[in-house]
Amino acid sequence: MSDQTTKLIHAFSALADLGEELADTRDFEEMVRTTLHVVLGALGVRRGAVAEYMQGDDTLRIVAAWGLGDDAPATLTFAAASAEMLSAPHPRALSLSESDQLELVQHQLGDTLVATLGELRLQLVVPLVVHKKFVGFILLGDKATDEEFTLYEREVVRTMARHIGVGIFNHRLLREVEQRAEESRGLYDNLRTIYRDTVRAFAAAIDCKDKYTQGHSERVGKYSEIIAREMGWSEEQVEGIAVAGYLHDIGKLVVERDIINAPYKIDAKQSSELNRHPAAGYEILAPIRHPYADIPLMAKYHHERIDGRGYPEGLTGDQIPPGAKIVSVADSFDAMTTDRTYKRRKVFTEVVEDFRKNAGKQFAPEVLAALCRAMLKEVNGETKERVIIKLLGKGYLEPEECRPLLVELIAELESGVSLAAAQ
Amino acid sequence: MVDSHDRSPVRSARSGDIAVIYASDYLNKLSGERIERECRAHLGAGCRALVVDFKNTGLVNSIGVSIMLGVIDAAERAHAPLVFSNVNSQAAQLFEILGLTLHASLADDEHAALRMLSEVNVAQPRRVPVGKHT
Ligand SMILES: [Fe+2]
Numbered sequence: 001m002s003d004q005t006t007k008l009i010h011a012f013s014a015l016a017d018l019g020e021e022l023a024d025t026r027d028f029e030e031m032v033r034t035t036l037h038v039v040l041g042a043l044g045v046r047r048g049a050v051a052e053y054m055q056g057d058d059t060l061r062i063v064a065a066w067g068l069g070d071d072a073p074a075t076l077t078f079a080a081a082s083a084e085m086l087s088a089p090h091p092r093a094l095s096l097s098e099s100d101q102l103e104l105v106q107h108q109l110g111d112t113l114v115a116t117l118g119e120l121r122l123q124l125v126v127p128l129v130v131h132k133k134f135v136g137f138i139l140l141g142d143k144a145t146d147e148e149f150t151l152y153e154r155e156v157v158r159t160m161a162r163h164i165g166v167g168i169f170n171h172r173l174l175r176e177v178e179q180r181a182e183e184s185r186g187l188y189d190n191l192r193t194i195y196r197d198t199v200r201a202f203a204a205a206i207d208c209k210d211k212y213t214q215g216h217s218e219r220v221g222k223y224s225e226i227i228a229r230e231m232g233w234s235e236e237q238v239e240g241i242a243v244a245g246y247l248h249d250i251g252k253l254v255v256e257r258d259i260i261n262a263p264y265k266i267d268a269k270q271s272s273e274l275n276r277h278p279a280a281g282y283e284i285l286a287p288i289r290h291p292y293a294d295i296p297l298m299a300k301y302h303h304e305r306i307d308g309r310g311y312p313e314g315l316t317g318d319q320i321p322p323g324a325k326i327v328s329v330a331d332s333f334d335a336m337t338t339d340r341t342y343k344r345r346k347v348f349t350e351v352v353e354d355f356r357k358n359a360g361k362q363f364a365p366e367v368l369a370a371l372c373r374a375m376l377k378e379v380n381g382e383t384k385e386r387v388i389i390k391l392l393g394k395g396y397l398e399p400e401e402c403r404p405l406l407v408e409l410i411a412e413l414e415s416g417v418s419l420a421a422a423q
Numbered sequence: 424m425v426d427s428h429d430r431s432p433v434r435s436a437r438s439g440d441i442a443v444i445y446a447s448d449y450l451n452k453l454s455g456e457r458i459e460r461e462c463r464a465h466l467g468a469g470c471r472a473l474v475v476d477f478k479n480t481g482l483v484n485s486i487g488v489s490i491m492l493g494v495i496d497a498a499e500r501a502h503a504p505l506v507f508s509n510v511n512s513q514a515a516q517l518f519e520i521l522g523l524t525l526h527a528s529l530a531d532d533e534h535a536a537l538r539m540l541s542e543v544n545v546a547q548p549r550r551v552p553v554g555k556h557t
Contacts, residue, residue, distance in 0.1 A: 044521025
């Protein structure tokens with residue numbers, strides 16, 4: 001085989017290698033480094049580098065270098081004006097070794113860069129331009145033969161440069177997309193925090209209106225969260241139901257304060273006014289874009305009952321959204337365990353009796369069972385935090401007393417659940 | 424063909440103050456850079472000459488050529504003569520066309536390379552007389 005043919009085949013197979021390397025996006029730096037080897041090895045060039053133009057801080061970042069020694073700089077200064085000048089499509093390779101070109105090259109690259117490249121013994125500068133945007137350079141030193149680059153060799157380098165330019169461009173695009181995704185993730189987190197703070201403020205506003213139920217919304221949020229987690233909901237869903245708990249009574253904001261704060265049992269008319277609050281809450285919440293699903297529905301249906309005797313729509317069983325079933329239990333549990341205007345709170349044995357009596361009627365048994373399991377775990381010291389115990393106050397749950405009650409009730413509720421499931 | 428996870432060491436041996444590095448089949452990938460690092464390590468440890476043996480190396484592609492140019496650079500910076508041994512005829516033609524043989528000599532095998540280097544007074548000349556590969 002003639003030398004010329006061998007050389008051609010070698011360069012050609014290098015181009016093929018280049019395609020393969022550029023398709024490999026696992027590691028950008030390694031990809032660029034490998035492609036640099038391909039370019040240098042294709043033409044027998046002793047040293048070189050691939051530099052990426054970092055717009056904004058006007059530098060060239062050396063992504064890969066070979067044969068420049070250990071002292072090679074990591075970045076080179078580069079004027080934005082030069083980048084603009086070099087942004088023409090199909091740029092020519094610039095030679096620092098040809099004296100008749102030097103003036104033009106100095107004009108395009110700037111004296112500082114030309115001097116640095118001279119020190120590094122890099123003499124051929126091939127701009128990488130993609131979509132009329134300058135993205136960097138391939139910088140080449142002298143050939144091992146010590147000969148000048150032929151026209152054909154410059155063509156090979158230009159072809160490779162087009163490919164490498166696209167590789168860098170694509171990588172940059174990918175990086176920007178990732179960065180945007182990161183930013184919007186941050187933004188999203190921020191929004192969530194703002195949203196949650198807003199929700200808390202709302203909850204405080206709701207509870208403010210009702211002086212005897214201060215902290216009620218927050219507690220319902222916490223109980224709902226605990227129950228949902230115990231029922232195996234995802235963290236995202238758990239966050240959602242906590243919000244629903246905080247906001248379930250938001251409709252009370254439009255109900256007359258006198259009725260809410262009535263120091264006696266309200267009459268039928270007042271009661272129907274008060275019973276507007278779930279639907280009113282839905283009206284308030286529905287137009288808001290919540291980051292969690294079904295919040296307005298949970299507010300709307302938190303006074304529905306399994307047996308269909310609830311309000312506002314008298315839904316039965318599984319017509320009621322699961323979240324609303326949870327908020328309903330949390331809501332009632334807090335109502336039973338806190339003092340109200342017209343009655344003192346129930347003692348724990350009474351709560352257990354209420355649960356037993358109303359399982360499958362007012363409350364979903366599987367939700368009650370989950371709340372009881374969560375309480376039992378706290379009583380048994382199986383949880384890191386004792387949220388329920390703290391919310392109920394010291395001495396409310398006496399371990400010796402409540403443990404057997406809970407165990408028994410859980411067994412009953414769960415057998416009922418499995419019976420219901422078998423039906 | 425990125426293979427940074429391939430961390431097996433480059434095989435090398437010392438014969439007096441000459442280091443023999445076996446190119447093996449690392450050469451044509453980015454992992455071939457380890458060959459150059461191995462050479463620099465030997466030069467740093469006081470070796471006065473290098474042999475790169477291509478006995479188990481098939482084709483040499485553009486990456487392989489670039490890696491060898493790096494070895495040449497390292498050897499020249501240390502003023503150490505360099506011999507390539509067991510280079511097949513295709514690779515030999517390529518090395519010649521691309522000018523690598525202007526900076527490194529070719530020897531039939533490792534022994535010939537060592538013999539060649541032991542005959543050289545390395546204090547003065549940088550380059551071994553080029554023995555044309557057959
Ligand atoms: Fe309510």
